[in-house]
Amino acid sequence: MTHLRTEKNETGRKGLVFSIQRYSIHDGPGIRTTVFFKGCPLRCKWCSNPESLNPYPEIMVREAKCNGCGKCLEICSREAIVLNNDSVHVDRSKCNLCMKCVDVCLPSAIEITGRYMNVEEVVDECSKDELFYRNSGGGVTLSGGEPLYQPEFALNLLRTCKEKGLSTAIDTSGYISWKVLDKVLHCTDLVLYDIKHIDSEMHYRGTGIKNDLILKNLKQVVDIKLARVWIRIPIIPNFNDSEQYIEKLAAFISEMPVEKISLLGYHEWGKPKYEFLGRDYPLNGSASLSQERLQSLSDIMQSKGLEVTVGY
Ligand code: SF4
Ligand code: SF4
Structure with a gap:
């Protein structure tokens, strides 16, 4: 295995992956394999995969x-x-x-x-469960980190999966140029699009970047209708968990033809990994969001006619 953090990947045939999770059931329909890319332009304070942030091993x-x-x-x-x-x-x-x-x-x-892998290596790993995908309506999901932070590798992976008849999904923050996203949509069946906050200043406070590009891209993704769209929303205490905000968010999403919404409650399960990486945990002292609280916020959204699931 090559360990160097400086390994070059000009062609997009190789990419940096930190985990490949088989039998995944929360990253799209059916039984899936989720490929976790390493590297992300956002710095969400609640991130439960801190090993995903830096684009090097x-x-x-x-x-x-x-x-x-x-x-x-x-x-x-x-x-x-x-x-x-x-x-x-x-x-x-x-x-x-x-x-x-x-x-x-x-x-x-x-x-x-973090390990540099070839497109073929990743696809071979994913192909092992082809039968499960076919029987369950599942497939391959690219997640992270931000999978489109390695755009050429992500594209090559998605195209190769499609050539092999595997269904594809991406889990993205949407913080990427439209030029890349447009290409990706042509080989993606489902987009799991994250909305952290619809207020740009609040988005900046939680993630370190503003949301203008993200919301502009979301509108284009739903308008172009190349892929199905599910929205994912991390629900973070004292950030986006008030009833008033959820009402506003529901109104915002109602205007878009998205299939469903997943509310993902804040938890501290990733905390030990910060220690393993020698980093401080950014949300120290925040309590996890209870199932009851999450359900009551989901009820608000459902009352607006939206299809909502809850999870962690
Ligand atoms: S601590 Fe760092 S520099 Fe030392 S051997 Fe390990 S990786 Fe190399
Ligand atoms: S001292 Fe500990 S960390 Fe170092 S090689 Fe031995 S077991 Fe591993």
């Missing part, structure tokens, strides 16, 4: 797995690793991501996240 350190053997210390030429009471610490300001420590760590206390 990284190390994740699980201190509890360390047996104190010291092999990583010996091999690290940057003196970036310290052992305290058989517990490993990496000074990431010294680390150059050479990944040598990953190779010598037998209990996998230090692991790599």
